[in-house]
Amino acid sequence: MNLLQASLLAWLLSLGGMVALAFAMDRHYTQWTGRDEIPPALRGLLRGVGVLLLAGVWVPSVAGWSATVGTVAAIGFWSLGALLAAGGMSWSPRWTARAGAVAALLGVSGCVLPLLPAMRW
Numbered sequence: 001m002n003l004l005q006a007s008l009l010a011w012l013l014s015l016g017g018m019v020a021l022a023f024a025m026d027r028h029y030t031q032w033t034g035r036d037e038i039p040p041a042l043r044g045l046l047r048g049v050g051v052l053l054l055a056g057v058w059v060p061s062v063a064g065w066s067a068t069v070g071t072v073a074a075i076g077f078w079s080l081g082a083l084l085a086a087g088g089m090s091w092s093p094r095w096t097a098r099a100g101a102v103a104a105l106l107g108v109s110g111c112v113l114p115l116l117p118a119m120r121w
Contacts, residue, residue: 005110006064010057010074012107014081017053019100020046022085031093053104054078059111 001009022028024046029038038046057077062070088096 001060001063001114003064006060007073007077009060009107009110010064010077011080012103012110013053013057013060014077015084016081016100016104016107017050017057018078018081018085019088019096020050020053020104022089023097023100024050028089028093031089032097049104053107054081056108056111057081 023032024038024043026036026038029043030036058070058074061074061077064070065073085096085100088099
């Protein structure tokens with residue numbers, strides 16, 4: 001994986017993870033849906049998905065760089081994802097939710113699809 005691919009995948013995973021964690025909070029969920037309180041099951045799901053996506057940022061970071069530099073790069077991508085998620089929520093929470101979902105899907109598929117040819121069916 002080259003540095004451009006690793007950077008793009010890490011950024012997508014980070015954005016998706018930060019958006020999921022943000023919308024697991026009552027305040028941002030209200031901005032997104034207009035409802036006062038988030039259902040506990042949805043809160044747990046969003047938190048779990050957010051944590052998994054943010055942990056997944058480490059995979060393309062280490063694949064593009066080494067373990068030490070990749071770990072530092074992952075921290076930087078988490079910061080970038082947080083800034084973009086916070087800025088997007090102040091601009092348009094609904095578009096941010098859509099962008100986060102698309103980013104998460106693209107990021108996960110970008111990490112999983114290269115593994116499929118190596119698998120034997």
